Amino acid sequence: MITLYRKLKIPDPEAVTARNTLKDYSLRRLDKMEEFSIDADDDVLKSAVSYLYNPNEHFYLVNTGNGTRGNEKAFDVNYDARIRVETEEDPMTITVLNVLRGRYGHGSKIRNVRRKVVWGVVFQEGETDIYGKADEMARTLFANPVFQRYEVSV
Amino acid sequence: MPVEIIKEIHDLRIHGLDDLLDEDRLNLLYRTLERHPTLPEVVLFGIESGEHCGYVSSKRALREFLIQPGLTEGPNVKQGVGEDAGIIYFDTIDGENHYLVLAHESHNHPSAVNPYQGAATGIGGIIRDVFCMGGKLIAVLDPLRFGSPYGNKRRETRFIANGVAAGIGGYANPYGVPNLGGDIVFDKCYNENPLVNVVALGIATESDIIHSKCPAERRGPYKMILVGKPTDNSGYLGATFASVELDVAKENLGAVQVAEPFLKEVLSEAGRDVMEMLKEEGYNLSRDIGYKDLGGGGLFCGSSEVGKGISGIAVDFDQVHTSMPNLATEEIGAGETQERYIWVVPESVVDDVLRIYNEVWDLPGIYEGARASVIGEVTEDGKYVVKYRGETVIDVPLDFVVEGISYDREFKPPKRNFREPNIREPENLGRDLLRMLRNPNLACKEAIFTTYDTTVQANTIIAPGEADAGLLRVKGSRKGIAGSTDGNPFYGRINPYVGGASAVAEAARNVAAIGATPQAITDCLNYGSPDNPSVMWQLREGVRGIADASRGIGLKGTDSHLPIVSGNVSLYNQSFNRQTIKSDPIFPSPTIFCAGIIDDYSKAVTLQLKHPGDRIYLVGERFDELGGSEYYRTIHRRVGANVPEVRFEYERAMIYAIIDAINNGNANAVHDISNGGFLTTAAEMAMGGRARGKYGMEIDLQQMKEDLPNHKKLFSESSGFVVEVPQGQASYFEKIMSGYGINPAYVGDVIGKPRLVAYSNSTALDLSLDDMKSAWTSGLPRALR
């Protein structure tokens, strides 16, 4: 089981739009990245990772049991809060599983792939209600209450 | 920091730019300027004299075969080649002339590196080419070529194919332009070099048309305004991508641009408002305004080419809005940030233009850093001058730099040995046909085109898949706009001249098969590396074939040839193959787009069989021409030698006769014969383009009078049409055909049973519609999984 983080090399346009939509919160910073949890046999993990990121487009970071590798610097940011959002029956993960199992031939060696969109937030200096505000942003924008789950960590 | 001076090639190497310019061109620049050039000047000249902007290797052939003989002009052509898109006459609606704007481009190398973004930015670019001529976008088409989905590069090929399809839809769908058609070919010659060609169509009235040039007659000072996305260094040197083989290019990762259809959509709305404002202010767009999109070669190419042959241009790079700090001059100039345009407008309207973009459409509010900025002006000194950070960093004669150069490349036909194979009569025709239908080259392409929006704008009459060409309506006109792309690389491989000629013939037949008259064509010439003399020979032969076909098929109703109004060249499509230790070019792969017009769109027909009892006619004699055929390739793994010739007189007669017959009401369904031959055509008509067909067909092989064994009659790819004619219309149909000297063969009937049956003395074939549909609709999904 490993975790793969990936984010765009260029400023993420979704994060830019989201920050604009949240202008009442006066966020100092809002980033977006994706977190993939890959449950697979060790010998196919590398193949799965290479399918999921394109060095032309993404920075990546892989977190195995024994440490990390990748573009560490790109992910080295101190956020006030992180909001993780997962979509039920995410078709992207369904497609990834089909490709890794079928086209790549890994079959049952790939047990599961889950994806979460992670929003990293930095509030204005002196913001006291970090958890409350992050939760509110998650509820009103980042996650649809019917088919998406979210969790806030500060 | 003072600007860097380049004295010799070594200086370029330090910057990793030695692919950009060779010693000869550097010396040419030095002699022309009478001093050592600056680094930005070198980058500018390198890009302008490269393949993408300069057509350095192909210019001679294009001039010799197409331009000088006048094939790029015509009685219906308002604007031939020379600008971002071609313009032909469409119809007069409410007293105003309306025109079709056509553009055709490629984005091959970037799609190999990042399939989604490469394809998406390809679509973005072609849309811009039409929009900046004043055309309102009405359709896109996508001729695509991918590697083998079953070979040793299956993973890469499937990754690329899926990514490209996603990128095309990912851009065109949000932008809001429907896909009208396309074609896909798979072969291992494209394993390392996929081809992503794109076509865009637009509509413009006389007063909408705007040129991508600085106006020649100017009454007062003119300014240059840059609008759109803030400049960054993405795609920096992307244009040079086109001038090197892919392995070299891949090392320069980071060069693929990122697409933003949403921003383009907003820019289009704002751009249209600017055009309306200018019209209201009394300006004639065509005469008084310049508008150009920034594509290959970025700001350097865009801001200099507008002045070509007309004026000088002075630009201040400090005024260029950017999203990254501390960009170097050459990054600002050669970066290929998407979604940017430049306007060349009279000083008096500058404030209005800025207001429309920055306030009314609130560009900075919708997209961080996006805006309209005044970056330069038109001068009278014939120079291209760029200032940055207080210094003059570029000061060159404009015409010299944009004229580029052209190479006289050596060309020589290669020694090839193609032979016809010795093949026995098939034991099981039905099994062979099913195998062929399952092959992704013949299989139904709906798995891809149902991911492209085909109903946006609500003007689609015939959508992809339903017939050989798509058809669009234009409100207020009875006429319909038809379009189709084609190009068979398997013919090109054996005979590059036929590769070019047959591409034109097929695209024209596709348009005729729905009842529309071909009006103009555009081309994209995809070949290997021009340093290779046999590749140059292929290119020249291909262009010669296109030229002959243009004359041979002609513009119906006139004495004119069929004009070629826009085009693109993509070279260096070859990569070093580690296994064969050779650098193999792709097969000669010209793709052709044909635009057609039907006078009354209510008369168009599709290819699905309509009524049991109707007659089936075969138009177009079958010859022993299975070279490069689907049958040889899929069933026997052979290439063959006898490619289907293009018999120009005959081809023209068939096309014109079919158009007349359809518009006369003599045909219920028509399908052209190409890959897979007559039997595949017949099968597709029974299945229907979307596999919704209910009726079958019975074919009497003895009515196909050619002296050929059955499998050659059924699978020869000699050109032609298969037509469903109601009993009551048969004599009218035959009369129209004979008026053109054509003798169609009445070879069968539409039957109520859902089966495809062919017999001579005994039953040769008896397949159920369900079995055929099952093979045909599963072929592509299986190849892409």
Next chain:
Amino acid sequence: MYKVAVIQFPGSNREYELVHDTFSSVGMHAELFRWNRKDTDTLRSFDAYALPGGFSYQDRVRAGVVAAKDKLMKILAEEAEKGKPILGICNGCQILAEAGLVPQIYDNEVSMGLAPNAGKQNGQTVRTGFISDWYNMKSTARKGRSFANYLVEEGEIFPVPIAHAEGRFRMSDEVLREMEVNGQIIFTYCDQEGNVSEEYPVNPNGSTKSIAGVSNKRGNVVAIMPHPEAANQLFQIPLDISEAKQEAWGNYDKMEGPGPTRRIFESVRAYLEEMK
């Protein structure tokens, strides 16, 4: 003449057909209203509103959610309170759901979502991603329940094109029950004969109970994922699924005439007439 405001967000792309063709075909006047216009009084002066298809804000974060937060939507909510019709098509449907204007089980709380497409067969997801193709939907509410089926008999079948990647109606069981009890499910995907099935390809995207279009409790806000405006004229229908189009060969006027979904737009006008 009744006036419809067609709201244009950055990224809307199916607004022009509504403005120039659809509403005028049933004798109504339609105008574009750009989202950032300051003249809100003008906005309030319209008789009805349409939110067109497209990719507002490029579907960033989630389709329709950014547009749903726009202050213009508050004005639309107020006008809806007065009983004015609001029609949301495709992206417009997503915007209405994310703004809580539909189904309005618990006031304007968001209780429904348009999840990514997941067409299913035997419990397996067989199709995901953007789909542009023709399907069938039928009216599954009593005639007159909403403005969209005001003149439409229950059970009437329409061929319609869809063009979306996030069209899967989802809601809690509780909300679904309420909607069913209230008759808020106006359109449901079905086959050519009108049989409803949740299996792909009858149900293209795995939508709960094969829902294609819903209304609020009052029936004056309707959110529908397929595009009835692209089946409003006969020429738009694929030849191979329309005998009427085949019979109209050579007849330009018939082709430009009414298509199968004309009655849906006639319903809008009839509703406005009644409300007067």
